[in-house]
Amino acid sequence: MTGFIPFLILALVLFDRWRGSKGATSWSHQNIRRGFWVVLLRVTFVLPAWLALPDPVRPWLGVPTLLLLTPNLWLSHVCVRLGWVRMSYWGGRLGLPTGFDDPLRVVGCYYAARALLRRPDPAARTWIETELSRTKHLGGAGVVALGLCAWLRGDAPRGTQLLELADEMPRVFVGRHARRVARDLLVADAAARGDWEAVIERGTARWPLRWSYCVARAAQRITGAPGAPHRATLLALFVLAPRRWTTWPLIRRALSIDPTDAALPPTPPSPTLPVALGRLWSVSSSPVIDGIELRRAVVDVQATLERDEDSAVTLERFEAELVERICGLLETRPVRDIEHDPEGDGILDRALDQFSARRFAELEARAKDYADRTTPERSLDPATEWLAWAEFRRLGDELCQLDPSLDETLFDAIFIPVCNFAVQEQNDLKRRAFAWSVYAWLNRHATDPENQTLLTSNVRSTLR
Amino acid sequence: MNPTIGLAAWQRNPFFVLEMPISASRAELERAGQKLLALLELGTARVRTCQTPLGVIERDADLVRAALAALRDPETRAVAELWATVAPQDAPPAPAPWVDAKRVVGWRV
Numbered sequence: 001m002t003g004f005i006p007f008l009i010l011a012l013v014l015f016d017r018w019r020g021s022k023g024a025t026s027w028s029h030q031n032i033r034r035g036f037w038v039v040l041l042r043v044t045f046v047l048p049a050w051l052a053l054p055d056p057v058r059p060w061l062g063v064p065t066l067l068l069l070t071p072n073l074w075l076s077h078v079c080v081r082l083g084w085v086r087m088s089y090w091g092g093r094l095g096l097p098t099g100f101d102d103p104l105r106v107v108g109c110y111y112a113a114r115a116l117l118r119r120p121d122p123a124a125r126t127w128i129e130t131e132l133s134r135t136k137h138l139g140g141a142g143v144v145a146l147g148l149c150a151w152l153r154g155d156a157p158r159g160t161q162l163l164e165l166a167d168e169m170p171r172v173f174v175g176r177h178a179r180r181v182a183r184d185l186l187v188a189d190a191a192a193r194g195d196w197e198a199v200i201e202r203g204t205a206r207w208p209l210r211w212s213y214c215v216a217r218a219a220q221r222i223t224g225a226p227g228a229p230h231r232a233t234l235l236a237l238f239v240l241a242p243r244r245w246t247t248w249p250l251i252r253r254a255l256s257i258d259p260t261d262a263a264l265p266p267t268p269p270s271p272t273l274p275v276a277l278g279r280l281w282s283v284s285s286s287p288v289i290d291g292i293e294l295r296r297a298v299v300d301v302q303a304t305l306e307r308d309e310d311s312a313v314t315l316e317r318f319e320a321e322l323v324e325r326i327c328g329l330l331e332t333r334p335v336r337d338i339e340h341d342p343e344g345d346g347i348l349d350r351a352l353d354q355f356s357a358r359r360f361a362e363l364e365a366r367a368k369d370y371a372d373r374t375t376p377e378r379s380l381d382p383a384t385e386w387l388a389w390a391e392f393r394r395l396g397d398e399l400c401q402l403d404p405s406l407d408e409t410l411f412d413a414i415f416i417p418v419c420n421f422a423v424q425e426q427n428d429l430k431r432r433a434f435a436w437s438v439y440a441w442l443n444r445h446a447t448d449p450e451n452q453t454l455l456t457s458n459v460r461s462t463l464r
Numbered sequence: 465m466n467p468t469i470g471l472a473a474w475q476r477n478p479f480f481v482l483e484m485p486i487s488a489s490r491a492e493l494e495r496a497g498q499k500l501l502a503l504l505e506l507g508t509a510r511v512r513t514c515q516t517p518l519g520v521i522e523r524d525a526d527l528v529r530a531a532l533a534a535l536r537d538p539e540t541r542a543v544a545e546l547w548a549t550v551a552p553q554d555a556p557p558a559p560a561p562w563v564d565a566k567r568v569v570g571w572r573v
Binding site for chain 1: 563571
């Protein structure tokens with residue numbers, strides 16, 4: 001056995017050199033090489049060392065040896081499950097778990113943050129955030145850890161945005177393990193809020209994962225969405241997914257629904273002002289605002305006002321307050337399926353104009369901040385940069401969703417400063433994952449072919 | 465919900481805060497407001513929250529004073545009357561959330 005090991009090592013080294021010479025770009029050299037060498041270390045040193053122990057001692061060191069051979073397993077299934085924050089942190093730092101593109105300190109923070117979900121503790125959360133701010137580089141696992149800390153801090157929008165960032169990264173930057181954690185949490189959070197559209201969107205995203213995909217398909221049956229699976233299909237997905245025992249109530253609920261029975265709600269008759277206002281309140285109280293229902297409710301209010309109200313001054317002030325309040329609503333709640341008519345003069349269109357103008361100004365100010373920080377010395381620590389970028393992206397996505405006509409204008413206003421900042425982060429500070437995220441987002445909003453070519457090239461450069 | 469933005473400001477309509485109908489006279493509104501201020505100063509727990517047609521809100525002396533000041537202006541009162549004539553409707557039917565979802569993925573909230 002031990003005589004075979006040198007040949008094994010030589011074969012593995014030659015294989016690794018051959019892969020490197022081929023310029024493999026689908027996997028990070030650092031990622032695969034670290035995992036490769038760590039596994040090699042375990043197989044060629046740890047295991048033989050344990051086998052070489054005398055017989056009376058060997059059984060006693062069996063468990064510690066097993067822990068050294070399989071750190072990913074015991075970190076996830078023991079330390080995290082039991083909520084051992086410090087143990088998770090040090091196990092992640094010293095146990096060399098594989099599948100991460102992050103420094104070991106960040107890997108420790110990642111496991112510690114996951115353990116913190118089981119046993120929330122503000123002091124431990126602050127400690128993890130401090131550790132994250134001390135590192136020079138954050139990959140996918142680091143962004144997941146930041147997102148978990150944001151959630152535990154009570155900043156759900158920021159936490160959600162960070163986990164979405166991590167979930168969208170390519171496999172070079174985030175391993176399957178961290179991606180699964182991010183996606184499962186996003187799907188669970190959306191399901192707990194009743195945002196089934198988000199569950200479907202996230203669960204059926206690229207690189208499907210068993211549990212989140214199963215829940216998303218169940219959500220399709222529950223909501224009657226197009227493409228809802230047959231009962232047999234859903235059961236098969238359920239059998240293949242983990243957490244079957246605790247997920248069964250949702251599956252049972254989905255199986256009991258026939259998606260073809262979903263009926264359209266009846267069109268309500270012309271309401272009075274109190275009824276129209278009541279409908280507006282109930283629509284605005286949903287966790288996710290239905291844009292179509294919101295427009296219908298606002299139109300009803302406007303129609304009843306014009307019908308019933310005599311005083312032009314009162315009407316004008318009321319409409320101004322309604323516009324202001326709808327603006328505030330748009331800033332605090334996600335809205336789906338809303339159509340903005342830039343030429344329209346209805347109350348909702350005026351509110352959307354006002355919201356768009358404010359949001360655009362805010363994005364321009366943030367882009368100017370990026371333009372002002374053009375030297376590496378003015379760059380902030382990775383954790384703060386990721387938090388700032390997550391907020392920037394959220395603001396931009398919400399604006400473009402509400403008013404797609406602003407896509408091109410927004411891009412023209414922010415492209416140069418934001419792209420230059422990302423280039424600086426990549427070239428000077430080697431923050432490839434961050435740069436990738438910026439280029440990929442800009443590329444989604446670019447319309448000019450020249451810009452698209454440039455950004456695609458930049459994206460590829462981060463993956464080498 | 466942030467009480468100063470969005471439709472949350474609707475919950476703090478002066479008539480809701482004073483728990484008075486829109487037909488109340490100016491004198492009745494003033495009396496109701498002064499009574500609430502006195503009770504709040506005494507620290508009566510019952511008046512620290514109030515039930516409105518749009519849910520329960522927290523109430524303090526500043527809110528009551530702001531409500532009284534708003535209703536003293538005729539135009540502001542007219543607008544507040546419009547906002548207060550809301551008849552709560554049932555929410556549009558939507559699939560119920562999965563309340564245990566976070567616990568399933570190991571999130572102890």
